[in-house]
Amino acid sequence: MDPADDTVLYRMARAESLSIVHLDSFAAVYHRASGITHLITAPAPEILATLGEAGMTRVALLERLARDYALGDADAEVLRERLDELVATGLVSRA
Amino acid sequence: MKHVFSVAIGPVGFRIGSDWRAPIAQLETLYGAYPKPAGDVPDFTVRLFAARPWRRVLRPSVMIGGDFVLPEAAPLPLAQGLLAAEMGMNLQMALGQRRYLLLHASVVERDGEALVMTGVSGAGKSTLAALLSLRGWRLMGDEFALLDPETGQLYAFPRLVSLKNASIATVAAEAAEDRFGPLLEGTPKGTIRHFVPDAQAITTMTQPACPALILFPSFGFEPAARDVSPSEVFVRLTQASTNYVALGERGFDALTRLVTSVPARAIDYPDTASAIAQVEAAWAAR
Amino acid sequence: MGRALMFRAPDGRLLARALRLPESTLELDAEGWTALLAIARAEQMLGTLAWRLGEVAVPPAVGRILGDAARSAEQGRVVALWEAEAARRALAPLGERIVLLKGTAFVAADLRAGQGRSIGDLDILVPRAALDRVEAALLDAGWEWVKPDPYDDAYYRQWMHELPPLIHRDRDRMIDVHHTILPLTARITPNAAALLADAVEVAPGLWALSPEDMVVHAAAHLFADGDLAGGIRNLWDIDQLCRQFAVTQPDFYVSLYERASEEGLSAQVQRALRLCWQLYDTPAVGYTSPIRIDLNKRWSDRLYLRRVTARDGWGRATRPVTRMAFYIRSHWLRMPPAMLARHLWTKWRKGGAGPASG
Numbered sequence: 001m002d003p004a005d006d007t008v009l010y011r012m013a014r015a016e017s018l019s020i021v022h023l024d025s026f027a028a029v030y031h032r033a034s035g036i037t038h039l040i041t042a043p044a045p046e047i048l049a050t051l052g053e054a055g056m057t058r059v060a061l062l063e064r065l066a067r068d069y070a071l072g073d074a075d076a077e078v079l080r081e082r083l084d085e086l087v088a089t090g091l092v093s094r095a
Numbered sequence: 096m097k098h099v100f101s102v103a104i105g106p107v108g109f110r111i112g113s114d115w116r117a118p119i120a121q122l123e124t125l126y127g128a129y130p131k132p133a134g135d136v137p138d139f140t141v142r143l144f145a146a147r148p149w150r151r152v153l154r155p156s157v158m159i160g161g162d163f164v165l166p167e168a169a170p171l172p173l174a175q176g177l178l179a180a181e182m183g184m185n186l187q188m189a190l191g192q193r194r195y196l197l198l199h200a201s202v203v204e205r206d207g208e209a210l211v212m213t214g215v216s217g218a219g220k221s222t223l224a225a226l227l228s229l230r231g232w233r234l235m236g237d238e239f240a241l242l243d244p245e246t247g248q249l250y251a252f253p254r255l256v257s258l259k260n261a262s263i264a265t266v267a268a269e270a271a272e273d274r275f276g277p278l279l280e281g282t283p284k285g286t287i288r289h290f291v292p293d294a295q296a297i298t299t300m301t302q303p304a305c306p307a308l309i310l311f312p313s314f315g316f317e318p319a320a321r322d323v324s325p326s327e328v329f330v331r332l333t334q335a336s337t338n339y340v341a342l343g344e345r346g347f348d349a350l351t352r353l354v355t356s357v358p359a360r361a362i363d364y365p366d367t368a369s370a371i372a373q374v375e376a377a378w379a380a381r
Numbered sequence: 382m383g384r385a386l387m388f389r390a391p392d393g394r395l396l397a398r399a400l401r402l403p404e405s406t407l408e409l410d411a412e413g414w415t416a417l418l419a420i421a422r423a424e425q426m427l428g429t430l431a432w433r434l435g436e437v438a439v440p441p442a443v444g445r446i447l448g449d450a451a452r453s454a455e456q457g458r459v460v461a462l463w464e465a466e467a468a469r470r471a472l473a474p475l476g477e478r479i480v481l482l483k484g485t486a487f488v489a490a491d492l493r494a495g496q497g498r499s500i501g502d503l504d505i506l507v508p509r510a511a512l513d514r515v516e517a518a519l520l521d522a523g524w525e526w527v528k529p530d531p532y533d534d535a536y537y538r539q540w541m542h543e544l545p546p547l548i549h550r551d552r553d554r555m556i557d558v559h560h561t562i563l564p565l566t567a568r569i570t571p572n573a574a575a576l577l578a579d580a581v582e583v584a585p586g587l588w589a590l591s592p593e594d595m596v597v598h599a600a601a602h603l604f605a606d607g608d609l610a611g612g613i614r615n616l617w618d619i620d621q622l623c624r625q626f627a628v629t630q631p632d633f634y635v636s637l638y639e640r641a642s643e644e645g646l647s648a649q650v651q652r653a654l655r656l657c658w659q660l661y662d663t664p665a666v667g668y669t670s671p672i673r674i675d676l677n678k679r680w681s682d683r684l685y686l687r688r689v690t691a692r693d694g695w696g697r698a699t700r701p702v703t704r705m706a707f708y709i710r711s712h713w714l715r716m717p718p719a720m721l722a723r724h725l726w727t728k729w730r731k732g733g734a735g736p737a738s739g
Contacts (some may be wrong), residue, residue, distance in 0.1 A: 026326035134442030147553035
C-alpha cells in the first residue's frame with residue numbers, strides 16, 4: 001500500500017460550486033469555479049457524495065463506499081484511478 | 096466599405112461590407128423581404144475584401160473578414176461572393192453569438208411547437224427543412240437553432256436555405272423558380288443553390304416557439320427509429336453547439352432543461368418520401 | 382454622430398473617448414454606435430466598454446450587445462481564474478512564488494483594470510532557477526508543448542523571457558511561463574529577483590506584482606514586447622491601474638518613477654503616461670524634485686497615437702506604413718541587429734514575414 005493512502009486527504013469541491021442534473025445513468029455536473037461541464041457515472045457521484053467537503057483518506061473512502069453502496073468492484077487500484085481523474089477535473093482536491 | 100447591405104435574420108442583425116458590387120446586389124435581391132437590424136445597429140459585421148488592392152479586378156478573389164475570423168479561411172472566387180457572404184454571417188454566429196445557445200440544427204414549427212433536426216452534414220437537415228416548409232410547416236432555420244436560456248424558447252434564424260448537389264433538384268421539383276438564387280458551381284462544398292424562405296417564415300421570424308421534439312436524421316439507411324437517451328442527446332448537442340462552453344452556466348441550464356423535457360428520436364431513411372413520413376409519424380407520437 | 386466627430390472618419394479615438402467619458406456616447410447615432418462597437422470588438426475591448434457604459438442609457442439594440450459582452454467577460458474571468466488555480470495546484474509542491482501577470486493578475490486582485498477585460502493566455506512569472514522544475518511539474522499535470530519546432534524552441538530558450546508556450550491537453554488553454562518581464566535580448570534587463578520579492582499575495586498561493594511593478598510591466602510590455610498591437614487596451618490598463626493606486630497611495634507616482642528608474646524603464650513609463658494622458662486624461666503628475674519627470678506632450682507622441690488608434694469604423698486595421706514601422710522597431714528593441722537579421726531570414730524562409738493585414 002502507498003503510504004499516501006493513509007495521510008493524504010481528498011475533498012469534494014465546495015457544494016455551492018456544483019450544479020448537478022441527473023439525466024439517466026449519467027449525471028451532468030457544472031463546476032462553477034472552472035466553467036467546465038463533466039458527465040459522470042458510477043462510482044463518481046458516489047465518491048463525491050461520500051467525500052463531502054470535510055474530506056477523508058483513500059483508505060477511509062474505500063471502506064465507506066464498500067459499506068454504503070456495496071460496490072463489489074471497490075478495489076484500491078480502481079478507486080485510485082477514479083480519484084485521480086476527479087482530481088484532474090478539479091471536482092476533488094488533494095491536501 | 097464601398098458597398099454595404101444590412102439585414103435582420105430572426106433576432107440577429109448583420110452589416111455586410113464589400114469591395115465589389117455583385118455580392119451586395121445578390122443579397123439585396125434574395126433578402127429583399129427581410130427587415131433591417133433593430134435600431135439600425137447590427138450585432139455583427141462581415142467584410143468581403145480583396146487580399147491586395149489589384150485583386151479587386153485582377154482574378155478577383157473574396158477574403159472573408161468581420162468581427163470574428165478564422166485565420167485559415169481561404170478566399171473564394173468573386174462568382175461565389177454570395178456564398179462568401181453567407182459563410183461570413185455563419186462564422187459571426189458560430190464564433191460570436193453569446194445571447195442564445197447555438198445548436199447546429201434545422202428547425203421547423205407547427206402550432207407554436209418546434210421540431211429540431213440535428214446531425215452531421217449530409218444527413219439532409221437543410222433539405223428536410225425546405226421540404227417540410229413546402230408542406231405547411233414554418234421554416235425557422237436550416238443551419239442554427241437559437242435556444243434562449245432565459246425562457247427555454249427557440250428563436251428562428253431563417254437565412255437563405257443552402258441546398259447542395261442532389262438536394263437542389265429535389266427541392267426545385269416542388270418550388271417556384273423565383274425562390275432560388277444563382278447556381279454556384281465548383282464551390283468548396285460542391286454545387287450550391289440558395290432557396291429563399293417563404294413570406295410567412297420571414298414575417299413571423301421574430302416569434303419564438305416551444306421545443307417539442309428533437310430528431311437525429313440519418314440518410315441512406317433502411318427506415319428505422321429509436322429513442323435517444325437524455326445523456327446521449329446532451330453529449331450530441333454539446334458537440335453540435337459552437338458556444339456551449341462560452342455560455343457557461345446559462346448554457347448548462349438551457350441544455351439540461353431541453354434534454355430533460357423534450358423527447359428525442361433517431362430516424363433512418365432511404366429517400367425523402369420516407370423521411371417526410373417518418374418525421375410526421377415521430378411528430379404525431381411525441 | 383457628435384459634432385466633434387462628424388467631419389472625421391471614426392478611428393480608435395472614438396473608443397478612447399467612450400471609455401474616458403461614457404456619457405459622450407449619448408450623442409451617437411446608429412452609425413456612430415455601429416462604428417464604436419466594431420472598433421471595440423477589434424481591440425478586444427467590448428467587455429470593458431460594456432462595464433464603462435453600465436450606468437449610461439443606451440439604445441435597446443446596443444444594450445443587448447453590451448449585455449452579451451458583459452456576460453461573456455464574466456465567463457472569461459471565471460475561466461482565467463480557474464486556469465490560474467490549476468497552475469497553482471500543479472506547482473504548489475515546488476514551494477515557489479507563482480506571480481500572475483497581465484489580465485489574470487488584474488482579475489485575481491479585483492482591480493478596475495480587470496473589469497470586463499478579455500483575457501487570453503495565462504502568464505506567470507517564476508524564479509529563473511525554478512524554471513526546469515516548473516516545466517516538469519506542468520508537463521506532469523497535463524500541459525503539452527504547442528509546437529515542436531527546433532528553431533523556435535532554441536530561440537525561446539536562448540533569448541526570450543519565457544518557456545515556449547504550453548497548452549493544456551483537456552482545457553485547451555495556453556500558459557506562458559516567464560522568468561523576467563523582458564526578453565534577455567532586450568538591452569534593458571529588469572531585476573527579476575526584485576519583482577518576485579516585492580510581489581503581493583492576492584489569493585491563497587497566488588501572487589501579483591507590486592502596484593508600481595504592475596504599471597512598469599504594462600509599459601514595458603506595450604513598447605518592447607508587442608509592436609504596439611493592442612495599445613489602446615494596454616494604455617487603458619495603465620490608466621486604470623494608476624487611477625486606482627493613486628487613491629490609496631498618495632505618493633504613488635513618485636514610487637512609480639523610482640521603480641521605473643531602478644528597472645531602466647523610465648523612458649517607457651513616461652511615454653506610456655504621456656500617451657495615457659492624451660487618450661484618457663490620466664491624471665499623472667510630473668515632478669521637478671526629487672526626480673525630474675516632465676509629462677508634457679512630445680512631438681513623437683503623435684506617431685505613437687496614430688499607431689495606437691489605427692482602426693476604422695469597420696474594425697479594420699488602418700495606416701499600414703505606421704504599422705510596419707513599428708513592427709520592425711519592436712524587433713529592433715528586442716534583439717541586437719545581427720540577431721534580428723537572422724531571425725527575419727528564418728521567418729521569411731518559412732513564409733511568415735510581417736504582421737497580418739486586412
